[in-house]
Amino acid sequence: MFQQGPFGRHAEEIFDQMAKAFGGTFGEDFADKFRERALSFRTDIYEQDGRYYLEAELPGFDKEDIDIDYTASYLTIRAVRRDGKPQDDTRRIILSERRYGEFVRRFYLEDADREGIRALLKDGVLKLDIPKKDSPGSKRILIESEE
Numbered sequence: 001m002f003q004q005g006p007f008g009r010h011a012e013e014i015f016d017q018m019a020k021a022f023g024g025t026f027g028e029d030f031a032d033k034f035r036e037r038a039l040s041f042r043t044d045i046y047e048q049d050g051r052y053y054l055e056a057e058l059p060g061f062d063k064e065d066i067d068i069d070y071t072a073s074y075l076t077i078r079a080v081r082r083d084g085k086p087q088d089d090t091r092r093i094i095l096s097e098r099r100y101g102e103f104v105r106r107f108y109l110e111d112a113d114r115e116g117i118r119a120l121l122k123d124g125v126l127k128l129d130i131p132k133k134d135s136p137g138s139k140r141i142l143i144e145s146e147e
Contacts, residue, residue, distance in 0.1 A: 041079065041103050052109060052130040059124030066126065070114045077126070079103045 043056045058066065058079050067078045083100045085091070109130065116131040 040105050043105055045107070050132050052112065052128075052132065054107070054126075054128040054130065056105070056126040056128075057124065058103075058121070058126050061121070061124070061126075063121045066121065068117075068119055068128070070109075070112060070117060073108055073110045073112070075107045075109050075112065075117075075128075075130070077105050 041057055043054060045052060045054045047053070054075075056077060061079050061081065065080050067076075069076045069078075080102050081100050111132045113131040113133045118129045120127045
């Protein structure tokens with residue numbers, strides 16, 4: 001028979017106790033920050049040649065499970081993984097380590113050209129190519145003489 005080790009069995013209980021103990025010291029959202037991080041995904045962002053490139057690890061997701069939105073200078077990537085077990089499932093779960101639910105990341109990109117954003121999901125990696133808007137830049141103003 002499979003059994004979960006003593007720490008794994010009580011991990012959620014221990015986490016809740018820590019959140020209660022430190023919540024008053026570090027603020028009400030102390031535990032929420034850790035839970036939020038647990039339901040996110042790893043991402044790399046780099047900039048090159050007037051574009052941003054974002055790569056996010058999303059193994060096991062299909063493109064239909066992922067929603068990408070750019071609104072008010074915020075790029076939001078949302079991926080949903082359902083547990084996949086049928087409603088009438090009578091199995092007794094012994095160990096479940098895979099994470100299910102909604103995984104969300106938000107990034108502030110003020111200068112992104114939303115019409116040009118492209119996305120590709122391949123081998124569990126979501127790749128976004130995000131062009132920057134043409135910035136107005138600066139212009140030197142010459143002073144004219146009246147002569």
